[in-house]
Every structure is written in structure tokens, then in C-alpha cells.
Amino acid sequence: MKRRSSKSRFSLFDFLIKPFLWVIGFVWEKIAAVLFAAVVLLAFFGIREVLYADPYFQVASVKIYPNGILTSSQYQQVEKECTGQNLLKLDFKHLIIVAKANPYVKDVKIRRKLPGELEILLGVRKAAAELQLVPKGEFYTVDEEGVVVSTSKNSQIDTLILTHYDYKKKRLDLFERYNEEGIHRALGLFQAFKQHEIMKNEKVEHIAIDHLGNLTVYLVNGPAIRTCGNATFELQKLNAMHHLFQGEERNRIGSVDACGKDVVVQYR
Secondary structure (H helix, E strand, C coil), X not given: CCCCCHHHXXXXXXXXXXXXXXXXXXXXXXXXXXXXXXXXXXXXXHHHHHHHHCHHHECXXXXXXXXXXXXXXXXXXXXXXXXXXXXXXXXXXXXXXXXXXXXXXXEEEEEEECCCEEEEEEEECXXXXXXXXXXXXXXXXXXXXXXEEEEECCCCCCXXXXXXXXXXXXXXXXXXXXXXXXXXXXXXXXXXXXXXXXXXXXXXXXXXXCCCCCEEEEECCCCEEEECCCHHHHHHHHHHHHHHHCHHHHHHXXXXXXXXXXXXXXXX
């Protein structure tokens, strides 16, 4: 009888037994990894549940900065939803929604201060102007981005009044944006005008935007100054006319048109 050669035995091991052992080892490694991950997750969730249930982390204090932005009912709602709750378990997204229900709130940042204090920081929209879209209509208080933060039948703030009777819409809602680049030009003009020599003895009643986007500055008990294009540059033309805004001469002026190459003065 002939013996099998060692070469055939090695071939059988290499092609059958060795791959089978490799598969077993590979599967065992994966099982071990899964078991390890399961143990870690169970430990994590177990620790988390212990922390969530620990009264040491209950919210005892809620501080909101700056003061006076949220209404009393909004402040009470935030306190009610936070006080006594676990500091680590609070739903920040929901609290941000509650705070942003106030149109003056632009951004919200929330900080945990262990063991039981919550600090809420509000980014506030600042009133830049009051906008009127129809004669004798409502006043819309808007920020520098044109976002409506409040409405009123009467003027409420001591700032720029902007009229735009040719605007495509005649009514705006809270949070709605006044989509007109004229507001940025009007605010820039207002700031430039306050620095002008004429303003030492004058006060702006309001600024009007016409259907072409041109701006007209109305002085209190005084003439109207019409500007086009680069309004700040056109105001520089008034430097040579400073004497017209003094004494009796001022009362005779009906309007000043600074749109053209030369300044045109119309008398009453």
C-alpha cells in the first residue's frame, strides 16, 4: 500500500482547515467587540439614568440676560418648564423656541452651571426706525434688518420715522421682514445727516421713500431735502447752503433738491 505524501496532507490543511479556523477566529473577534460595546453602552446609559435621577442636578435658579426683554408670561413659562427639572436633561431646542416667540429676541445661548443653575443669554434686536406704509396707518417698529418687532397705532419710540407709501405691501406682521434696501440707505442717511452742520439747529421729522427709491428728508417745521443715489455724497452739496437754513430765509424755503448736478431750491 502506498502512503499519502506529506504534500497532499498540507494541501488539505491549507485549503480546508486553515480557512475554517480563520473564519472562527474572525467571528469570535466580532462577537467579542459587540459584547464589549454592549457592556460600554449599558454602563453609559446606566450612569446617565443615575445622573438624570440625582436631585443634586435639579434646576434651582434660572437667570435670563438682559432683563426686561421677555414678557412676564414668557419669563414665567421658562421658569415653570425649568425649575425642578434635571439640568442635564433639559430640552434646549424647546427653550430657544419659547424665547424666540418674542420678536425682540434674535439669538439665544443657554449655559448650564452645575449643580443647578441655568443661564439664558438673549441676542436682542434693536429698534432702528418706525415704518409707516399708508398715511395715518400703523407704525411698524423695525430693526436694522427690517424685521418687524412691534406695531402700534401711534409712534412709540424717539427715533427715525420712515414712510414708504409706494411699498408693494400695505400691512406687515410681527417677525415679517420689510424687504426694501431703502431702509439701509435711510438709516445711513439719517446718521450722516445728524453729523451735518445743518443739524446743529434742525431735527428730522421723518424720511420718505418714493416709488423710485429716492429719499426725502423732512425737517421739523422746515423744508424737505430730496436726495437720489448716494445720499451721503449729495448732503455734502448742502455745505455751501448753510446760510439758507438760518433766520427768516429758512422759513421761506419749501424744498431743496440735491439730486442733480446743482442744488435746486424752491421757495414757498
